[in-house]
Amino acid sequence: xxxxxxxxxxxxxxxxxxxxxxEHCDCTYWDKEGTMPRAELLEKxxxxxxxxxxxxxxxxxxLDRAPNLRVVSSSSVGYNHFDxxxxxxxxxxxxxxxxxxxxxxxxxxxxxxLSAGRRIAELDAFVKAGKWQKGAxxxxxxxxxDIHHATVGIIGMGRIGEAIAKRAVHGFDMNLLYxxxxxxxxxxxxxxxxxxxxxxxxxxxxxxxIITPLTPETEHMIGKEQFSLMKPTAFFIxxxxxxxxxxxxxxxxxxxxxxxxxGLDVFDVEPTPIDNPLxxxxxxxxxxxxxxxxDKTRYDMxxxxxxxxxxxxxxxxxxxxxxxxxxxxI
Ligand code: 8YV
Numbered sequence: 001x002x003x004x005x006x007x008x009x010x011x012x013x014x015x016x017x018x019x020x021x022x023e024h025c026d027c028t029y030w031d032k033e034g035t036m037p038r039a040e041l042l043e044k045x046x047x048x049x050x051x052x053x054x055x056x057x058x059x060x061x062x063l064d065r066a067p068n069l070r071v072v073s074s075s076s077v078g079y080n081h082f083d084x085x086x087x088x089x090x091x092x093x094x095x096x097x098x099x100x101x102x103x104x105x106x107x108x109x110x111x112x113x114l115s116a117g118r119r120i121a122e123l124d125a126f127v128k129a130g131k132w133q134k135g136a137x138x139x140x141x142x143x144x145x146d147i148h149h150a151t152v153g154i155i156g157m158g159r160i161g162e163a164i165a166k167r168a169v170h171g172f173d174m175n176l177l178y179x180x181x182x183x184x185x186x187x188x189x190x191x192x193x194x195x196x197x198x199x200x201x202x203x204x205x206x207x208x209x210i211i212t213p214l215t216p217e218t219e220h221m222i223g224k225e226q227f228s229l230m231k232p233t234a235f236f237i238x239x240x241x242x243x244x245x246x247x248x249x250x251x252x253x254x255x256x257x258x259x260x261x262x263g264l265d266v267f268d269v270e271p272t273p274i275d276n277p278l279x280x281x282x283x284x285x286x287x288x289x290x291x292x293x294x295d296k297t298r299y300d301m302x303x304x305x306x307x308x309x310x311x312x313x314x315x316x317x318x319x320x321x322x323x324x325x326x327x328x329x330i
Pocket of ligand 1: 054055075076077078079101291293
């Protein structure tokens with residue numbers, strides 16, 4: 001029997017996932033909270049064939065230290081942390097975890113829309129600060145904006161985009177516009193979605209949701225010019241990657257009243273620094289990148305990432321990222 005492949009697991013995984021990995025691989029685990037620090041990763045990666053991670057740059061620096069590396073399995077659907085060219089040049093496969101998180105991320109997007117539109121976080125703080133007193137609220141100052149029957153514009157109509165569309169239309173009777181790399185006839189048929197240009201979407205939407213992967217084409221696709229097209233009553237929701245948006249332009253748009261508010265799960269720098277002006281704005285709901293963070297979904301992602309790792313190392317099945325399909329041994 002040939003020896004099991006040596007792999008490095010850079011974050012805590014559930015026991016059943018560990019058992020599965022141990023059956024197929026010779027594993028070194030990070031068993032502390034958080035993820036293995038970069039310096040330790042660079043040290044430990046030198047003799048492994050596979051690595052399990054969920055972020056942190058997979059770049060030439062890392063790849064150059066890992067001559068035996070064949071597979072990088074990321075417990076995430078996004079893989080903008082992969083240097084695809086460098087991986088391709090070395091024949092290193094990269095895998096990710098599509099499908100299992102769509103509903104969970106879509107739920108969070110609706111929560112961000114509701115929180116921003118109905119000012120949930122802001123007014124929760126208001127009540128808890130003892131400001132809800134007789135005579136203190138005089139008129140319209142606590143009013144928010146409906147999401148039902150409003151227009152939502154989704155930028156990026158992949159699997160998660162479609163799960164958002166379903167909730168928005170079936171749950172909240174929203175009108176749906178979308179802008180995407182390609183037209184999705186089934187989404188148009190199922191949800192009455194209208195495909196339009198990015199500019200039209202920005203002009204017409206009450207809620208602009210960006211949920212596109214971060215690629216060289218989508219980096220900073222929303223900036224000053226795009227915010228200037230939005231309605232002053234509109235909300236901007238980002239659950240993709242911070243860098244799809246020019247964060248400085250977003251700060252200015254919010255400061256100038258170009259748009260009404262925002263709901264953000266992702267930032268340029270994560271964790272976002274405490275002095276980020278966005279954190280001081282009551283009309284901005286901020287979350288620490290928890291789009292997929294429920295017990296079940298994170299379990300499913302970890303198990304799928306484990307199966308991808310084993311599958312890709314043994315010539316079995318794995319969700320190899322599109323750009324690296326057909327290289328290596330799969
Ligand atoms: C991950 C995400 O949780 O899947 C993605 O692409 O952004 C999140 O679901 C994140 O990468 C950390 O694991």
